[in-house]
Amino acid sequence: MRLLSAFIVGLVFGAGIAISGMINPAKVLNFFDIAGTWDPSLIFVMGGALVTTFVGYRVVLRRDAPVIEERFQLPTARDIDARLVGGSAVFGVGWGIAGFCPGAAVPALGSGKAEVAGFVVALLAGLWVARTVRDRQAGKGALA
């Protein structure tokens, strides 16, 4: 049940990424290229996703618990710190260089293009290195 529902969630997400045009880095980069070949389509992606999620969460979170797990696991972090802002700033730079964000690159693997696979491998390497560094820092902090 958990695997099946996760697969279906992924399927709907991937179809959305494909239909919306987020799957296409040329389109994503053009959204940010207001001074050049601007394509405002991504405003509509964000708008459709945000309104749907906002309304859907209101309905779902009225329940006592999700269907499979015992409780909702919502993020509890509240701090707006240098790590959040710095990390997000770095992410934006990488996004602007390659044109893929993580959620768009995974569905794009279905295109079979070597560049997409290359991006995902580099992304996973970046995730792994950063997680390792972060965990090591956390370990030091705990000892100190």
Next chain:
Amino acid sequence: MTGFETEFTPLQSLAGGVLIGLSAVLLMFFQGRIMGATGILSGLVTGTAPGEKGWRAAMVAGMIAGPLLVMALTGQMPAVEVPVSWPMILAGGFIVGVGVTFGAGCTSGHGVCGNARLSPRSLVATVTFMITCGITVYVIRHVMGG
């Protein structure tokens, strides 16, 4: 490196956006979790707890199958045009991986789910990465490459 025109697709983009939102709502309904590509992928790469990887792998399989389903239904594979060079692809991928780890989320986690929960953290993260992405594209296309 200059770009090339892409077609303005408000209706498809809106419909696709609704599906992305629907997937986030479904994950909250079934598992009570935020739909964030960063969390899904990093759980796959570095997760150690039992039961952490199976459902994430199933979701990634679904994500890859999504566009193929669209192709089966419409007879057309959605365009994936990569207008940048290999070094940029690899450097960009690594930088994105580092950034989303420290920023604790990306376009799906912060941009869609967090903002839909009216989280101030997610709003700050989203505004930040949209601005630095815009600046980066401007510098690459209009300052360096032109």
